[in-house]
Amino acid sequence: MASNLYTHQSENVAKTWVLMVLFFTVVIGIGWAISWIFDNPGLLIIAAIFAVVMNITSYWFSDKIVVRMAGAKPAADSEYPDLHNLVENLAITAGLPKPKIYIINDPAPNAFATGRNAEHAVVAVTTGLLAMMERTELEGVIAHELSHIGNKDMLVSTVAVVLVGFVTIVSDFALRGVLFGGGDRENRNHPLVAIIAVAFIVLAPIVASLLQLAVSRKREFLADASGALLTRYPEGLANALRKIASYGAPLRRANNATAHLYISNPFGARALKSGLAKLFMTHPPVEERIRALLGA
Numbered sequence: 433m434a435s436n437l438y439t440h441q442s443e444n445v446a447k448t449w450v451l452m453v454l455f456f457t458v459v460i461g462i463g464w465a466i467s468w469i470f471d472n473p474g475l476l477i478i479a480a481i482f483a484v485v486m487n488i489t490s491y492w493f494s495d496k497i498v499v500r501m502a503g504a505k506p507a508a509d510s511e512y513p514d515l516h517n518l519v520e521n522l523a524i525t526a527g528l529p530k531p532k533i534y535i536i537n538d539p540a541p542n543a544f545a546t547g548r549n550a551e552h553a554v555v556a557v558t559t560g561l562l563a564m565m566e567r568t569e570l571e572g573v574i575a576h577e578l579s580h581i582g583n584k585d586m587l588v589s590t591v592a593v594v595l596v597g598f599v600t601i602v603s604d605f606a607l608r609g610v611l612f613g614g615g616d617r618e619n620r621n622h623p624l625v626a627i628i629a630v631a632f633i634v635l636a637p638i639v640a641s642l643l644q645l646a647v648s649r650k651r652e653f654l655a656d657a658s659g660a661l662l663t664r665y666p667e668g669l670a671n672a673l674r675k676i677a678s679y680g681a682p683l684r685r686a687n688n689a690t691a692h693l694y695i696s697n698p699f700g701a702r703a704l705k706s707g708l709a710k711l712f713m714t715h716p717p718v719e720e721r722i723r724a725l726l727g728a
Contacts, residue, residue: 459483495547495554498693502544503685504534504556515562519555519574526578526662531555540683540700541565541676544693545577545586553581558683564675572659572669576695579658585651652695656721666725673725677718 463479466472509516516533523530531545531553541561547553555577565573580586660666673696682700691698697715715721 456483459486491548495552498544498546498690499534499554499556501685501687501690502534502536502556503538504536504554507533507535512562515557515570518567518571519578522571522574522578522662526575526582528578528581529553531578531581533557535559535562536683536685538684539563540681540698541679542683542694542696542698543573543577544690544695545580546693547581547586549584549586550581553586555581560679561676564679565672568663568665568668569672569675571663572665572672573695575659575662576655576669577659579655579662580651583651583654583658585655652715652721653724656725660725670722670725673718673722 459479459482460476463476463482466479467475507515512533512535519533520530528550531547531550532555534554534556536542536556536558538558539560540558541564543555543557543561545553545555555574557573561573562570656669659669663669676696680700683694683698686698686700692715694715696718
């Protein structure tokens with residue numbers, strides 16, 4: 433297992449660099465499409481600068497961006513002493529610095545970890561999770577999130593949130609400009625290139641979302657296994673996953689960009705009934721995760 437963990441950590445660092453390069457490429461492609469349609473080469477330069485700035489921003493400030501998107505607030509030590517004690521004990525066991533702890537005021541049970549490294553890590557839990565879980569179950573959830581920190585899952589996952597979100601925004605602005613009469617008429621007389629340019633703008637957010645999905649599913653199984661090793665009680669996490677899956681309602685601030693960060697799909701069990709939803713699942717089915725944990 434140890435060799436698998438170290439291999440996974442190295443893979444995640446490599447995936448982060450690949451994600452940043454692909455993001456740069458996609459934004460440059462959108463910039464080319466826009467500059468060609470509007471016959472303005474300066475837009476390509478702006479796109480290149482934008483891509484560089486967003487790569488830096490996604491690395492250094494992604495945790496703050498994600499926490500704000502989730503509506504999370506710092507958990508005061510005086511108000512949540514048991515939670516702070518539990519997180520600190522598990523962090524010591526895992527050989528990690530104690531992460532910052534945040535609370536999301538939401539009855540849906542869920543949790544996530546974010547941050548660029550272990551020294552700048554954040555663990556956020558919902559009030560619903562604290563209300564619903566017994567101590568062993570809460571330990572299982574926190575151990576799972578700490579495992580994401582130890583496995584360096586957070587870096588690639590959190591960077592993906594920011595980059596995918598901004599690719600979608602840029603593509604949307606570009607598409608609106610094209611649809612509402614923007615662009616150079618002479619360039620519009622080259623239908624094949626125009627089709628390629630518009631197709632690139634339309635497909636860019638889909639490609640970005642697929643990249644996001646590619647880094648999401650495998651890491652959950654490994655975090656489950658790592659968390660079970662940390663607590664030495666896999667039943668705790670398995671029971672927690674059952675309870676979380678049984679809660680059908682979504683998080684109030686469920687967001688496609690951050691969905692893959694949570695321990696379970698934040699849109700709730702009801703959102704997974706359609707075949708199309710299952711195709712784009714950010715998490716493995718809970719039943720498979722429980723079987724893997726219990727060796728059933």
